[in-house]
Amino acid sequence: MSDPRIEGYARGLFEIARAENTLDEVEDELFRFARSFESSDALRNALTDEQIPAERRQAIVETLLGGKATRTTTQLISMIIGIGRGRELPQIIDELVERASSAKNLEVANVRVAIPLTEDQQQRLAAALANATGKQVNLKVVVDPSILGGVVATIGDTVIDGTVRTRIEQLKSRL
Amino acid sequence: MRVLGIINHFGIRVASEEFGIDAQGHITTASALFPDKAEMIYGTLASVIIFAGLWKFAGPQIAKGMKARTARIQKELDDAAADKAAAVAEAAQIRQAKGDIEAERARLLAAAQVQAQTVIEDGRLRLELEVTELEAKAAADVIAARARVFDELRAEIVRLSIAAVDQVVTGSLDEATHQRLIEDFISRVGASTAAGARS
Numbered sequence: 001m002s003d004p005r006i007e008g009y010a011r012g013l014f015e016i017a018r019a020e021n022t023l024d025e026v027e028d029e030l031f032r033f034a035r036s037f038e039s040s041d042a043l044r045n046a047l048t049d050e051q052i053p054a055e056r057r058q059a060i061v062e063t064l065l066g067g068k069a070t071r072t073t074t075q076l077i078s079m080i081i082g083i084g085r086g087r088e089l090p091q092i093i094d095e096l097v098e099r100a101s102s103a104k105n106l107e108v109a110n111v112r113v114a115i116p117l118t119e120d121q122q123q124r125l126a127a128a129l130a131n132a133t134g135k136q137v138n139l140k141v142v143v144d145p146s147i148l149g150g151v152v153a154t155i156g157d158t159v160i161d162g163t164v165r166t167r168i169e170q171l172k173s174r175l
Numbered sequence: 176m177r178v179l180g181i182i183n184h185f186g187i188r189v190a191s192e193e194f195g196i197d198a199q200g201h202i203t204t205a206s207a208l209f210p211d212k213a214e215m216i217y218g219t220l221a222s223v224i225i226f227a228g229l230w231k232f233a234g235p236q237i238a239k240g241m242k243a244r245t246a247r248i249q250k251e252l253d254d255a256a257a258d259k260a261a262a263v264a265e266a267a268q269i270r271q272a273k274g275d276i277e278a279e280r281a282r283l284l285a286a287a288q289v290q291a292q293t294v295i296e297d298g299r300l301r302l303e304l305e306v307t308e309l310e311a312k313a314a315a316d317v318i319a320a321r322a323r324v325f326d327e328l329r330a331e332i333v334r335l336s337i338a339a340v341d342q343v344v345t346g347s348l349d350e351a352t353h354q355r356l357i358e359d360f361i362s363r364v365g366a367s368t369a370a371g372a373r374s
Contacts, residue, residue, distance in 0.1 A: 149356045
């Protein structure tokens with residue numbers, strides 16, 4: 001059960017994006033930013049450091065996303081950082097993505113790959129995951145070189161792991 | 176009586192000597208060696224009386240003393256003989272004791288030898304047992320050390336193998352391999368059903 005405060009922020013962001021009629025785009029951009037936020041220590045430290053003034057942290061967000069994301073996405077992230085909730089940013093965004101997917105009767109499929117997927121591969125992968133899980137999925141692809149190769153997909157509690165990293169770990173265990 | 180006759184004869188002869196008177200009127204004997212006759216007679220009688228008294232009264236005491244002395248000497252001789260016999264007996268005992276000591280010494284030596292032999296035997300058995308135990312322990316240590324070396328060697332081989340796998344796999348992951356892995360994943364997931372999805 002998620003934190004009510006996180007749910008509140010997620011619901012607020014969701015309503016804003018839906019009111020702006022940019023929900024799909026904003027949701028996708030927020031998702032990507034959340035993954036970058038998680039994987040980059042420098043970015044996470046800069047945006048959660050209470051010693052840095054809120055205006056300065058918001059300026060960092062504007063600089064990073066300016067011209068690369070929609071105005072709504074930039075403003076929403078800047079708002080979360082400005083009110084000092086940077087540490088909960090990934091959870092808020094994940095909750096927003098869940099909420100957006102539920103609104104479209106979709107299940108979020110968190111997919112990690114070593115190299116970017118083509119549009120065709122994403123469509124075929126979404127179809128394959130839908131076939132495997134029996135649910136329509138909202139595919140969220142994250143490029144994560146640490147998996148070395150292959151794909152790992154997480155839909156709810158189901159994990160389908162086809163990464164090279166996992167195979168190597170299994171081989172190490174056998175050795 | 177012959178002795179009295181001689182004395183009498185001698186006395187008569189002495190009495191036949193004549194006395195003289197010197198210038199001062201003192202009577203002098205004619206012999207410078209012998210007293211006058213009367214003195215001879217009375218002296219002799221007195222001596223006889225004294226000797227008779229002595230014979231009569233002192234003789235028994237002297238004889239008694241001599242007997243006592245003889246008895247004392249005999250007693251001393253007997254005591255000496257008894258002491259000698261006792262000494263001889265004691266010497267015999269000492270000689271016997273010496274013989275007993277020799278026997279005891281021999282017995283003690285034999286017992287000590289037996290005991291020493293037993294101690295030596297026990298020590299030998301104990302040493303043999305310790306040697307056996309040490310050999311067994313050394314053998315176990317060798318086996319353990321060998322197993323440990325094998326384990327370390329195996330761990331090192333595994334470590335090197337893992338490092339080699341990492342390098343080989345990472346080095347062989349080109350674009351085509353990435354695409355093939357992705358396509359394989361899509362095909363595999365697409366071929367599975369909801370019931371067969373792994374978690």
